Amino acid sequence: MAGLYIHIPFCKSRCTYCSFFSTTRNELHDVYVEALCSEIMQRRDYLPKNTVNTLYIGGGTPSQLEYSHLDRILETADKAFGLADAMEKTIECNPDDLTPSYISGLYRLGFNRISMGIQSFDDTILKKLNRRHTALQAVKAVKACQESGFSNINTDLMYGLPGQKTSDFIYDINKIISLGVTHISAYSLTIEEGTPLAKEIEQDQTIQATDTLYEEMFNTLCTTLHNAGFEHYEISNFALPGFHSRHNSNYWDGTPYLGFGAGAHSFDGMVRRWNVPDLDRYISSVRTGQAESESEELSEKDQYNEMIMLSLRTSQGVSLDKMRERFGQDAVTRFLDEASPWIKKKDLVRSGNSVHFSEPSLYISDGIISRLFRD
Ligand code: SF4
Known part of the structure; x- marks a missing residue:
């Protein structure tokens, strides 16, 4: 969907x-x-x-x-x-x-x-x-x-x-x-x-x-x-x-979305595209048949970082099953290893097949999330 x-x-x-x-x-x-x-x-x-x-x-x-x-x-x-x-x-x-x-x-x-x-x-x-x-x-x-x-x-x-x-x-x-x-x-x-x-x-x-x-x-x-x-x-x-x-x-969740209008973003799971954030250029480009836009294809590293960033901000957290499906068992092992100091401190909670922030630690989540990114 x-x-x-x-x-x-x-x-x-x-x-x-x-x-x-x-x-x-x-x-x-x-x-x-x-x-x-x-x-x-x-x-x-x-x-x-x-x-x-x-x-x-x-x-x-x-x-x-x-x-x-x-x-x-x-x-x-x-x-x-x-x-x-x-x-x-x-x-x-x-x-x-x-x-x-x-x-x-x-x-x-x-x-x-x-x-x-x-x-x-x-x-x-x-x-x-x-x-x-x-x-x-x-x-x-x-x-x-x-x-x-x-x-x-x-x-x-x-x-x-x-x-x-x-x-x-x-x-x-x-x-x-x-x-x-x-x-x-x-x-x-x-x-x-x-x-x-x-x-x-x-x-x-x-x-x-x-x-x-x-x-x-x-x-x-x-x-x-x-x-x-x-x-x-x-x-x-x-x-x-x-x-x-x-x-x-x-x-x-990383579900695809399609954005219309000046400055609107779209994402199909791999490629992010954004229309020009300028009203005149948007209108004239659509008149010639295609909205002026730029796009970038996300590398595997970008897709991984995006998954970490978006899902760790939710109460459901990162699904280890989904991570395994998309990036393999090595990625899961490495993630759990990197997350372990915060799991020990109870900033992150491992619950079944997911890892999420404890509610009080959501406030400091940005600093921790960036340290879980791949370089
Ligand atoms: S300027 Fe417009 S878009 Fe920005 S916060 Fe105010 S109402 Fe919303």
Whole structure:
């Protein structure tokens, strides 16, 4: 099976911390959707029909598009790949776009999962990040989605935000839980070079959270969500039973995915390909018959490192059976040998035929994972 990812690189305004590829040139919606649908049809033979099991429209801000645009994209994807009614179909939305009529439209189109960027329930912090919505708008948006029939809702939260204390973050987590969402993605703020926030920090106008504070918030997050019945199934992702994101789980499993749109990535298990992250070049290249892209074939070492990196961030961890199947028994023996100091320290846990991080050690997982890579 495979996943489809469709990138909508439009935002109404830019958040101060964001380094994703997106633009505020919203006058280009029509031409972009036109190009996107052409690209989907141009690459329709890339996968056998009816092998797609998830669809994810991400951005940017997909909820900036009109109903008619989304209708056209879904119709084209269905024509090209066959979209079953029951498969997971997610759309990323910003709370300020989610009017009751827009939400009903999404439901009618067959989306069955909403992923909403809330980030914080503190209006001062939201303003500082240049988010467009308020805490109240976020609460109203979640409720409106639930009233329209969406039972599978993810909300994104961030921690380590400027001026945020652990008590503020606890308030955010409890608020999210009280809203009855089924999935929570929580990311620590990373300061990306070239963003307005990075500049503010450089100029001492904003103070960055300390490592100790990040770690305290991460631990609080894990404990609070665990007590509320959420499963911590990937370093930044928590879900009620039965509500894991199938699309993202595909990424972590190494399942192939096909990405459409400017800057979108695709992966077939061996080759990674990415479309040019430039709106004008993307649109004009699609018009001439093929989206401008680059690609790289992963060496066996890269594939091994990728498996280690992605699977060790999940609660299932690395499957030794899968490793043996793909890289041979020697790779398994070597991996267990290299992992043994951390297994002894209980940072890593061997359980049957898999090795995974203990929950408290997930916080330091990046440092350990990189030491398990092959050179
Ligand atoms: S809405 Fe999302 S993609 Fe757009 S600027 Fe903000 S964080 Fe970046």
